[in-house]
Amino acid sequence: MGKNRIDDDIMIGVILSAGMGTRLMPLTKDIPKPLLVINEKTILERMIENCMNAGINDFILVVGYNRQKVYDTASELEERLDISIKIIDNEEYDVTNTSVSTYLASSYIEKESPDDFILINGDNVVDSRIITRIASTDKTSLVVDNFKKLNEESFKVMLQNLKVNDDETIANGTISEIGKDIDIPSSFGEFIGISKVIKKDIARFNELLTEFIDDNKQNYYDFVYKPLSNEIAIDYVLTNGLKWTEIDDHTDWKLANQLVEEFEN
Template sequence: MIAVILSAGMGTRLMPLTKDIPKPLLEINGVTLLERMIKNCMNAGITDFILIVGYNKKKVYDIAPELEEKLGVNIKIIENEDYDVTNTSVSTYLASSYIENGPLDDFILINGDNVVDPEIITRIAETENTSMIVDNFKELNEESFKLILEDVKVNDDNSIANGTIAEIGKGIDIPSSTGEFIGVSKVVKGDIPRFNEILQILIDEDPQNYYDFAYRTLSNDTTIDYVLTNGLKWTEIDDHNDWKTANSLVDEFEN
Protein backbone atom coordinates (compact mmCIF):
# COMPACT_ATOMS: atom_id res chain seq x y z
CA MET A 1 0.00 0.00 0.00
CA ILE A 2 1.09 3.55 -0.80
CA ALA A 3 0.30 6.77 1.07
CA VAL A 4 -0.23 9.88 -1.04
CA ILE A 5 0.13 13.13 0.89
CA LEU A 6 -1.04 16.30 -0.85
CA SER A 7 1.48 19.04 -0.05
CA ALA A 8 1.19 21.56 -2.87
CA GLY A 9 -1.10 24.25 -1.46
CA MET A 10 -0.10 27.80 -0.53
CA GLY A 11 -1.74 28.06 2.89
CA THR A 12 -2.60 31.73 2.46
CA ARG A 13 -4.93 31.86 5.48
CA LEU A 14 -2.03 30.79 7.73
CA MET A 15 0.29 33.60 6.76
CA PRO A 16 2.82 34.54 8.06
CA LEU A 17 3.42 30.97 9.32
CA THR A 18 3.50 29.72 5.73
CA LYS A 19 5.42 32.61 4.24
CA ASP A 20 8.49 30.47 3.52
CA ILE A 21 7.29 26.87 3.90
CA PRO A 22 4.33 24.72 2.82
CA LYS A 23 1.82 23.79 5.53
CA PRO A 24 2.98 20.15 5.92
CA LEU A 25 6.36 21.40 7.11
CA LEU A 26 4.93 23.43 9.98
CA GLU A 27 6.13 22.03 13.30
CA ILE A 28 4.23 21.12 16.45
CA ASN A 29 6.35 20.10 19.42
CA GLY A 30 9.40 20.00 17.16
CA VAL A 31 7.91 17.57 14.61
CA THR A 32 6.56 18.58 11.20
CA LEU A 33 2.99 17.73 10.21
CA LEU A 34 4.50 15.68 7.38
CA GLU A 35 6.71 13.56 9.61
CA ARG A 36 3.86 13.04 12.05
CA MET A 37 1.55 11.79 9.27
CA ILE A 38 4.26 9.53 7.83
CA LYS A 39 4.66 7.95 11.28
CA ASN A 40 0.89 7.46 11.50
CA CYS A 41 1.01 5.61 8.19
CA MET A 42 4.01 3.56 9.29
CA ASN A 43 1.97 2.38 12.28
CA ALA A 44 -0.47 0.98 9.71
CA GLY A 45 2.34 -0.86 7.89
CA ILE A 46 2.92 1.66 5.09
CA THR A 47 6.48 2.49 4.05
CA ASP A 48 6.01 3.87 0.51
CA PHE A 49 4.97 7.49 0.10
CA ILE A 50 4.18 9.93 -2.70
CA LEU A 51 4.30 13.63 -1.92
CA ILE A 52 2.64 16.07 -4.31
CA VAL A 53 4.46 19.39 -4.06
CA GLY A 54 4.10 22.88 -5.47
CA TYR A 55 4.39 25.90 -3.18
CA ASN A 56 7.92 26.19 -1.76
CA LYS A 57 8.62 22.72 -3.15
CA LYS A 58 12.38 22.98 -2.59
CA LYS A 59 11.82 22.76 1.16
CA VAL A 60 10.12 19.38 0.71
CA TYR A 61 12.85 18.16 -1.64
CA ASP A 62 15.43 19.12 0.98
CA ILE A 63 13.74 17.32 3.88
CA ALA A 64 12.63 14.16 2.03
CA PRO A 65 16.04 12.38 2.07
CA GLU A 66 16.38 13.12 5.78
CA LEU A 67 12.98 11.56 6.46
CA GLU A 68 13.82 8.52 4.32
CA GLU A 69 17.00 7.89 6.28
CA LYS A 70 15.53 8.69 9.69
CA LEU A 71 12.33 6.68 9.30
CA GLY A 72 13.35 3.96 6.83
CA VAL A 73 10.71 4.83 4.25
CA ASN A 74 10.63 5.43 0.49
CA ILE A 75 9.48 8.84 -0.75
CA LYS A 76 8.60 9.74 -4.33
CA ILE A 77 8.03 13.44 -5.05
CA ILE A 78 5.76 14.58 -7.88
CA GLU A 79 5.38 18.24 -8.79
CA ASN A 80 2.12 20.03 -9.52
CA GLU A 81 3.65 22.79 -11.61
CA ASP A 82 0.31 24.61 -11.78
CA TYR A 83 -0.35 24.47 -8.03
CA ASP A 84 -1.26 28.17 -7.90
CA VAL A 85 -4.05 27.92 -10.52
CA THR A 86 -5.36 24.39 -9.87
CA ASN A 87 -6.80 22.50 -6.95
CA THR A 88 -6.66 19.05 -5.35
CA SER A 89 -8.22 17.24 -8.32
CA VAL A 90 -5.09 17.95 -10.35
CA SER A 91 -2.68 17.06 -7.55
CA THR A 92 -4.55 13.82 -6.88
CA TYR A 93 -4.63 12.90 -10.55
CA LEU A 94 -0.86 13.34 -10.82
CA ALA A 95 -0.40 10.77 -8.06
CA SER A 96 -3.16 8.32 -8.99
CA SER A 97 -2.23 8.23 -12.69
CA TYR A 98 1.40 7.59 -11.71
CA ILE A 99 0.24 4.69 -9.53
CA GLU A 100 -2.01 3.30 -12.28
CA ASN A 101 0.82 3.31 -14.80
CA GLY A 102 3.58 2.18 -12.46
CA PRO A 103 3.50 0.56 -9.03
CA LEU A 104 -0.21 -0.36 -9.20
CA ASP A 105 -1.35 -0.77 -5.60
CA ASP A 106 -3.99 0.40 -3.15
CA PHE A 107 -3.30 3.91 -1.91
CA ILE A 108 -4.39 6.09 0.97
CA LEU A 109 -4.96 9.74 0.04
CA ILE A 110 -4.34 12.31 2.77
CA ASN A 111 -4.61 16.09 2.83
CA GLY A 112 -1.23 17.28 4.04
CA ASP A 113 -2.70 19.83 6.45
CA ASN A 114 -4.47 17.22 8.58
CA VAL A 115 -3.72 16.27 12.16
CA VAL A 116 -5.52 13.06 13.11
CA ASP A 117 -5.78 10.46 15.82
CA PRO A 118 -3.38 7.75 14.55
CA GLU A 119 -6.18 5.18 14.89
CA ILE A 120 -7.95 6.87 11.96
CA ILE A 121 -5.15 5.89 9.57
CA THR A 122 -5.03 2.36 10.96
CA ARG A 123 -8.76 1.86 10.49
CA ILE A 124 -8.85 2.97 6.88
CA ALA A 125 -5.76 0.93 6.02
CA GLU A 126 -7.59 -2.19 7.18
CA THR A 127 -10.64 -1.80 4.90
CA GLU A 128 -11.04 -4.13 1.93
CA ASN A 129 -12.85 -1.63 -0.29
CA THR A 130 -12.32 1.91 -1.48
CA SER A 131 -13.17 3.98 1.58
CA MET A 132 -13.56 7.43 3.12
CA ILE A 133 -13.24 8.61 6.71
CA VAL A 134 -16.49 10.32 7.73
CA ASP A 135 -16.87 12.25 10.97
CA ASN A 136 -20.30 11.33 12.32
CA PHE A 137 -19.64 12.97 15.68
CA LYS A 138 -18.45 16.57 15.37
CA GLU A 139 -20.93 19.43 14.98
CA LEU A 140 -21.10 20.55 11.34
CA ASN A 141 -20.74 24.12 10.09
CA GLU A 142 -20.72 25.97 6.76
CA GLU A 143 -17.04 25.14 6.16
CA SER A 144 -17.47 21.40 6.78
CA PHE A 145 -17.06 19.27 3.64
CA LYS A 146 -20.36 17.49 4.16
CA LEU A 147 -21.91 14.51 2.42
CA ILE A 148 -25.34 12.94 2.22
CA LEU A 149 -25.50 9.16 1.88
CA GLU A 150 -28.39 7.20 0.38
CA ASP A 151 -29.40 3.57 0.98
CA VAL A 152 -27.22 3.52 4.07
CA LYS A 153 -26.34 0.26 5.79
CA VAL A 154 -24.23 0.30 8.97
CA ASN A 155 -22.36 -2.73 10.29
CA ASP A 156 -23.06 -4.21 13.71
CA ASP A 157 -20.42 -2.24 15.63
CA ASN A 158 -21.32 1.09 13.96
CA SER A 159 -17.80 1.49 12.55
CA ILE A 160 -18.47 1.27 8.80
CA ALA A 161 -21.40 2.39 6.67
CA ASN A 162 -22.13 1.61 3.03
CA GLY A 163 -24.23 3.49 0.52
CA THR A 164 -24.06 5.91 -2.38
CA ILE A 165 -23.23 9.60 -2.16
CA ALA A 166 -26.23 11.75 -3.08
CA GLU A 167 -24.41 15.05 -2.44
CA ILE A 168 -20.99 16.18 -1.29
CA GLY A 169 -19.57 19.64 -0.66
CA LYS A 170 -19.52 22.57 1.72
CA GLY A 171 -22.81 24.11 0.62
CA ILE A 172 -25.22 21.28 1.32
CA ASP A 173 -27.88 21.33 4.02
CA ILE A 174 -26.48 20.64 7.50
CA PRO A 175 -29.54 18.85 9.00
CA SER A 176 -29.66 16.50 6.01
CA SER A 177 -25.95 15.65 6.11
CA THR A 178 -24.65 12.25 7.16
CA GLY A 179 -21.37 13.73 8.35
CA GLU A 180 -18.13 15.35 7.21
CA PHE A 181 -15.48 13.90 4.92
CA ILE A 182 -12.23 14.64 6.73
CA GLY A 183 -9.78 14.44 3.81
CA VAL A 184 -8.52 10.90 4.42
CA SER A 185 -9.56 8.23 1.92
CA LYS A 186 -8.41 5.06 0.23
CA VAL A 187 -8.66 3.79 -3.35
CA VAL A 188 -8.12 0.09 -3.96
CA LYS A 189 -6.17 -0.78 -7.07
CA GLY A 190 -9.14 -2.24 -8.92
CA ASP A 191 -10.92 1.13 -8.72
CA ILE A 192 -7.97 3.32 -9.71
CA PRO A 193 -8.63 3.37 -13.51
CA ARG A 194 -12.25 4.50 -13.00
CA PHE A 195 -11.19 6.97 -10.30
CA ASN A 196 -8.73 8.51 -12.76
CA GLU A 197 -11.37 8.75 -15.48
CA ILE A 198 -13.65 10.65 -13.13
CA LEU A 199 -10.82 12.93 -11.99
CA GLN A 200 -10.00 13.75 -15.61
CA ILE A 201 -13.62 14.75 -16.21
CA LEU A 202 -13.56 16.99 -13.13
CA ILE A 203 -10.32 18.62 -14.27
CA ASP A 204 -11.66 19.22 -17.78
CA GLU A 205 -14.74 20.87 -16.27
CA ASP A 206 -12.72 23.05 -13.90
CA PRO A 207 -9.09 22.56 -12.76
CA GLN A 208 -10.12 24.21 -9.49
CA ASN A 209 -12.37 21.24 -8.61
CA TYR A 210 -11.70 19.24 -5.45
CA TYR A 211 -10.86 15.54 -5.81
CA ASP A 212 -13.54 14.84 -3.20
CA PHE A 213 -16.26 15.19 -5.84
CA ALA A 214 -14.91 12.12 -7.66
CA TYR A 215 -16.22 9.87 -4.90
CA ARG A 216 -19.82 10.81 -5.63
CA THR A 217 -19.64 9.29 -9.11
CA LEU A 218 -17.40 6.44 -7.97
CA SER A 219 -19.91 5.45 -5.27
CA ASN A 220 -22.36 4.50 -8.02
CA ASP A 221 -19.78 2.30 -9.74
CA THR A 222 -18.20 0.43 -6.84
CA THR A 223 -18.57 -0.27 -3.13
CA ILE A 224 -17.28 2.47 -0.86
CA ASP A 225 -16.85 1.94 2.86
CA TYR A 226 -17.48 5.01 5.01
CA VAL A 227 -15.32 4.53 8.07
CA LEU A 228 -16.95 6.45 10.93
CA THR A 229 -14.82 8.38 13.41
CA ASN A 230 -17.21 7.73 16.31
CA GLY A 231 -15.49 10.47 18.28
CA LEU A 232 -11.87 10.00 17.20
CA LYS A 233 -10.41 13.50 16.98
CA TRP A 234 -8.84 15.30 14.04
CA THR A 235 -8.56 18.72 12.45
CA GLU A 236 -7.63 20.23 9.14
CA ILE A 237 -5.48 23.35 9.36
CA ASP A 238 -6.92 26.14 7.23
CA ASP A 239 -6.51 29.15 9.50
CA HIS A 240 -5.00 30.27 12.80
CA ASN A 241 -7.89 28.94 14.88
CA ASP A 242 -7.32 25.52 13.31
CA TRP A 243 -3.62 25.85 14.11
CA LYS A 244 -4.41 26.33 17.80
CA THR A 245 -6.71 23.31 17.69
CA ALA A 246 -4.01 21.22 16.02
CA ASN A 247 -1.49 22.10 18.71
CA SER A 248 -3.95 21.10 21.43
CA LEU A 249 -4.75 17.81 19.71
CA VAL A 250 -1.10 16.88 19.31
CA ASP A 251 -0.54 17.51 23.02
CA GLU A 252 -3.53 15.29 23.76
CA PHE A 253 -2.36 12.49 21.44
CA GLU A 254 1.18 12.55 22.79
CA ASN A 255 0.06 12.48 26.41
Protein backbone atom coordinates in the same frame (compact mmCIF):
# COMPACT_ATOMS: atom_id res chain seq x y z
CA MET B 1 10.86 6.20 -6.03
CA GLY B 2 13.44 6.92 -3.34
CA LYS B 3 14.40 3.37 -2.39
CA ASN B 4 12.47 1.69 -5.20
CA ARG B 5 10.23 -0.30 -2.92
CA ILE B 6 6.96 0.15 -4.79
CA ASP B 7 6.10 -3.39 -5.81
CA ASP B 8 3.23 -5.86 -5.56
CA ASP B 9 0.90 -6.15 -2.59
CA ILE B 10 1.77 -2.96 -0.76
CA MET B 11 -0.19 0.11 0.19
CA ILE B 12 0.97 3.60 -0.71
CA GLY B 13 0.41 6.76 1.30
CA VAL B 14 -0.32 9.73 -0.96
CA ILE B 15 0.02 13.05 0.87
CA LEU B 16 -1.06 16.22 -0.94
CA SER B 17 1.44 18.94 -0.07
CA ALA B 18 1.24 21.50 -2.87
CA GLY B 19 -1.03 24.24 -1.49
CA MET B 20 0.02 27.77 -0.54
CA GLY B 21 -1.79 28.04 2.82
CA THR B 22 -2.61 31.71 2.37
CA ARG B 23 -5.03 31.82 5.33
CA LEU B 24 -2.17 30.81 7.63
CA MET B 25 0.13 33.67 6.71
CA PRO B 26 2.62 34.65 8.04
CA LEU B 27 3.24 31.08 9.31
CA THR B 28 3.39 29.83 5.72
CA LYS B 29 5.32 32.75 4.29
CA ASP B 30 8.38 30.59 3.60
CA ILE B 31 7.18 26.99 4.03
CA PRO B 32 4.21 24.85 2.95
CA LYS B 33 1.68 23.83 5.61
CA PRO B 34 2.86 20.21 5.96
CA LEU B 35 6.24 21.48 7.18
CA LEU B 36 4.78 23.55 10.01
CA VAL B 37 6.18 22.29 13.30
CA ILE B 38 4.22 21.27 16.40
CA ASN B 39 6.23 20.09 19.42
CA GLU B 40 9.43 19.86 17.39
CA LYS B 41 7.93 17.66 14.67
CA THR B 42 6.44 18.63 11.30
CA ILE B 43 2.84 17.85 10.39
CA LEU B 44 4.22 15.79 7.50
CA GLU B 45 6.38 13.61 9.74
CA ARG B 46 3.47 13.04 12.12
CA MET B 47 1.25 11.83 9.29
CA ILE B 48 3.98 9.60 7.87
CA GLU B 49 4.43 8.03 11.31
CA ASN B 50 0.65 7.49 11.53
CA CYS B 51 0.82 5.66 8.20
CA MET B 52 3.83 3.62 9.30
CA ASN B 53 1.86 2.48 12.34
CA ALA B 54 -0.68 1.11 9.85
CA GLY B 55 2.02 -0.77 7.93
CA ILE B 56 2.63 1.80 5.18
CA ASN B 57 6.24 2.50 4.26
CA ASP B 58 5.94 3.79 0.69
CA PHE B 59 4.82 7.35 0.06
CA ILE B 60 4.09 9.81 -2.72
CA LEU B 61 4.17 13.52 -1.94
CA VAL B 62 2.66 15.96 -4.42
CA VAL B 63 4.40 19.30 -4.01
CA GLY B 64 4.18 22.82 -5.37
CA TYR B 65 4.56 25.82 -3.08
CA ASN B 66 8.11 26.03 -1.69
CA ARG B 67 8.71 22.54 -3.03
CA GLN B 68 12.45 22.44 -2.46
CA LYS B 69 11.94 22.48 1.28
CA VAL B 70 9.71 19.41 0.97
CA TYR B 71 12.37 17.71 -1.18
CA ASP B 72 14.98 18.38 1.50
CA THR B 73 12.74 17.20 4.32
CA ALA B 74 11.67 14.08 2.42
CA SER B 75 15.27 13.08 1.81
CA GLU B 76 16.02 13.33 5.53
CA LEU B 77 12.86 11.40 6.49
CA GLU B 78 13.63 8.62 4.00
CA GLU B 79 16.99 8.03 5.58
CA ARG B 80 15.99 8.42 9.21
CA LEU B 81 12.71 6.46 9.07
CA ASP B 82 13.81 3.89 6.45
CA ILE B 83 10.89 4.63 4.14
CA SER B 84 10.47 5.26 0.42
CA ILE B 85 9.26 8.65 -0.84
CA LYS B 86 8.45 9.58 -4.42
CA ILE B 87 7.93 13.30 -5.00
CA ILE B 88 5.75 14.57 -7.85
CA ASP B 89 5.63 18.25 -8.81
CA ASN B 90 2.37 20.05 -9.48
CA GLU B 91 3.76 22.76 -11.71
CA GLU B 92 0.39 24.54 -11.71
CA TYR B 93 -0.13 24.44 -7.94
CA ASP B 94 -1.05 28.14 -7.82
CA VAL B 95 -3.85 27.89 -10.43
CA THR B 96 -5.20 24.38 -9.77
CA ASN B 97 -6.73 22.53 -6.83
CA THR B 98 -6.59 19.09 -5.25
CA SER B 99 -8.11 17.27 -8.24
CA VAL B 100 -4.97 17.97 -10.29
CA SER B 101 -2.56 17.09 -7.48
CA THR B 102 -4.46 13.87 -6.84
CA TYR B 103 -4.47 12.90 -10.50
CA LEU B 104 -0.72 13.40 -10.77
CA ALA B 105 -0.25 10.82 -8.02
CA SER B 106 -3.04 8.40 -8.88
CA SER B 107 -2.17 8.28 -12.59
CA TYR B 108 1.46 7.58 -11.65
CA ILE B 109 0.31 4.70 -9.45
CA GLU B 110 -1.95 3.33 -12.20
CA LYS B 111 0.89 3.37 -14.74
CA GLU B 112 3.82 2.31 -12.60
CA SER B 113 2.38 -0.07 -10.01
CA PRO B 114 -1.38 -0.34 -9.41
CA ASP B 115 -1.60 -0.66 -5.65
CA ASP B 116 -4.11 0.36 -3.01
CA PHE B 117 -3.40 3.86 -1.80
CA ILE B 118 -4.54 6.10 1.03
CA LEU B 119 -5.11 9.70 -0.02
CA ILE B 120 -4.46 12.32 2.65
CA ASN B 121 -4.68 16.08 2.70
CA GLY B 122 -1.27 17.21 3.89
CA ASP B 123 -2.59 19.68 6.45
CA ASN B 124 -4.39 17.06 8.58
CA VAL B 125 -3.57 16.31 12.20
CA VAL B 126 -5.39 13.16 13.29
CA ASP B 127 -5.66 10.47 15.92
CA SER B 128 -3.45 7.71 14.48
CA ARG B 129 -6.26 5.17 14.89
CA ILE B 130 -8.14 6.88 12.07
CA ILE B 131 -5.37 5.91 9.65
CA THR B 132 -5.20 2.37 11.04
CA ARG B 133 -8.93 1.91 10.57
CA ILE B 134 -9.06 2.99 6.95
CA ALA B 135 -5.89 1.07 6.10
CA SER B 136 -7.59 -2.13 7.25
CA THR B 137 -10.62 -1.79 4.95
CA ASP B 138 -10.77 -3.92 1.81
CA LYS B 139 -12.88 -1.51 -0.25
CA THR B 140 -12.50 2.01 -1.55
CA SER B 141 -13.40 4.05 1.54
CA LEU B 142 -13.89 7.52 2.99
CA VAL B 143 -13.38 8.64 6.58
CA VAL B 144 -16.46 10.50 7.81
CA ASP B 145 -16.73 12.36 11.10
CA ASN B 146 -20.10 11.43 12.55
CA PHE B 147 -19.56 13.29 15.87
CA LYS B 148 -18.33 16.79 15.08
CA LYS B 149 -20.84 19.64 14.98
CA LEU B 150 -21.14 20.73 11.36
CA ASN B 151 -20.82 24.29 10.11
CA GLU B 152 -20.87 26.09 6.77
CA GLU B 153 -17.17 25.29 6.14
CA SER B 154 -17.56 21.54 6.80
CA PHE B 155 -17.13 19.35 3.70
CA LYS B 156 -20.40 17.55 4.25
CA VAL B 157 -21.73 14.30 2.79
CA MET B 158 -25.29 13.09 2.26
CA LEU B 159 -25.59 9.31 2.05
CA GLN B 160 -28.34 6.93 1.05
CA ASN B 161 -28.81 3.14 0.75
CA LEU B 162 -26.60 2.47 3.75
CA LYS B 163 -25.70 -0.90 5.23
CA VAL B 164 -24.17 -0.93 8.71
CA ASN B 165 -21.31 -3.38 9.34
CA ASP B 166 -20.07 -4.80 12.64
CA ASP B 167 -16.62 -3.17 12.37
CA GLU B 168 -17.46 0.54 12.68
CA THR B 169 -17.91 0.98 8.94
CA ILE B 170 -20.91 1.72 6.79
CA ALA B 171 -21.03 -0.07 3.45
CA ASN B 172 -22.57 0.37 0.03
CA GLY B 173 -23.82 3.89 0.65
CA THR B 174 -24.17 6.10 -2.39
CA ILE B 175 -23.31 9.78 -2.05
CA SER B 176 -26.29 11.91 -2.98
CA GLU B 177 -24.39 15.16 -2.30
CA ILE B 178 -20.91 16.18 -1.16
CA GLY B 179 -19.51 19.64 -0.50
CA LYS B 180 -19.69 22.70 1.73
CA ASP B 181 -23.04 24.00 0.48
CA ILE B 182 -25.15 21.08 1.71
CA ASP B 183 -27.98 21.61 4.15
CA ILE B 184 -26.58 20.73 7.61
CA PRO B 185 -29.65 18.87 8.98
CA SER B 186 -29.62 16.61 5.90
CA SER B 187 -25.93 15.75 6.19
CA PHE B 188 -24.64 12.44 7.52
CA GLY B 189 -21.31 13.91 8.59
CA GLU B 190 -18.10 15.52 7.38
CA PHE B 191 -15.56 14.00 4.98
CA ILE B 192 -12.25 14.67 6.73
CA GLY B 193 -9.93 14.52 3.73
CA ILE B 194 -8.69 10.96 4.20
CA SER B 195 -9.76 8.21 1.83
CA LYS B 196 -8.61 4.96 0.30
CA VAL B 197 -8.74 3.76 -3.31
CA ILE B 198 -8.16 0.06 -3.92
CA LYS B 199 -6.26 -1.08 -6.98
CA LYS B 200 -9.21 -2.38 -8.98
CA ASP B 201 -10.94 1.03 -8.73
CA ILE B 202 -7.97 3.22 -9.68
CA ALA B 203 -8.63 3.29 -13.43
CA ARG B 204 -12.23 4.47 -13.01
CA PHE B 205 -11.19 6.90 -10.27
CA ASN B 206 -8.70 8.45 -12.69
CA GLU B 207 -11.23 8.62 -15.52
CA LEU B 208 -13.62 10.54 -13.32
CA LEU B 209 -10.82 12.81 -12.09
CA THR B 210 -9.97 13.63 -15.69
CA GLU B 211 -13.57 14.61 -16.37
CA PHE B 212 -13.65 16.90 -13.35
CA ILE B 213 -10.30 18.49 -14.24
CA ASP B 214 -11.39 19.06 -17.84
CA ASP B 215 -14.48 20.80 -16.48
CA ASN B 216 -12.56 22.97 -14.00
CA LYS B 217 -8.96 22.66 -12.77
CA GLN B 218 -10.07 24.25 -9.51
CA ASN B 219 -12.27 21.26 -8.62
CA TYR B 220 -11.62 19.29 -5.46
CA TYR B 221 -10.92 15.56 -5.85
CA ASP B 222 -13.58 14.95 -3.19
CA PHE B 223 -16.38 15.48 -5.71
CA VAL B 224 -15.27 12.40 -7.67
CA TYR B 225 -16.56 10.12 -4.93
CA LYS B 226 -20.17 11.05 -5.68
CA PRO B 227 -20.34 9.47 -9.18
CA LEU B 228 -17.90 6.74 -8.13
CA SER B 229 -20.25 5.68 -5.30
CA ASN B 230 -22.97 5.05 -7.87
CA GLU B 231 -20.75 2.56 -9.70
CA ILE B 232 -18.80 0.71 -7.00
CA ALA B 233 -19.28 -0.24 -3.36
CA ILE B 234 -17.73 2.37 -1.09
CA ASP B 235 -17.23 1.95 2.65
CA TYR B 236 -17.40 4.78 5.16
CA VAL B 237 -15.07 4.58 8.15
CA LEU B 238 -16.54 6.58 11.03
CA THR B 239 -14.43 8.60 13.44
CA ASN B 240 -16.83 7.75 16.30
CA GLY B 241 -15.33 10.54 18.38
CA LEU B 242 -11.66 10.13 17.43
CA LYS B 243 -10.24 13.64 17.08
CA TRP B 244 -8.72 15.39 14.06
CA THR B 245 -8.45 18.77 12.40
CA GLU B 246 -7.60 20.13 8.98
CA ILE B 247 -5.46 23.25 9.29
CA ASP B 248 -6.97 25.97 7.11
CA ASP B 249 -6.62 29.05 9.33
CA HIS B 250 -5.21 30.26 12.62
CA THR B 251 -8.12 28.88 14.64
CA ASP B 252 -7.41 25.43 13.19
CA TRP B 253 -3.70 25.91 13.93
CA LYS B 254 -4.47 26.52 17.60
CA LEU B 255 -6.67 23.41 17.71
CA ALA B 256 -3.97 21.33 16.00
CA ASN B 257 -1.47 22.29 18.68
CA GLN B 258 -3.96 21.34 21.38
CA LEU B 259 -4.65 17.98 19.75
CA VAL B 260 -0.97 17.12 19.46
CA GLU B 261 -0.54 17.82 23.16
CA GLU B 262 -3.50 15.55 23.85
CA PHE B 263 -2.24 12.76 21.56
CA GLU B 264 1.24 12.85 23.05
CA ASN B 265 0.01 12.78 26.62
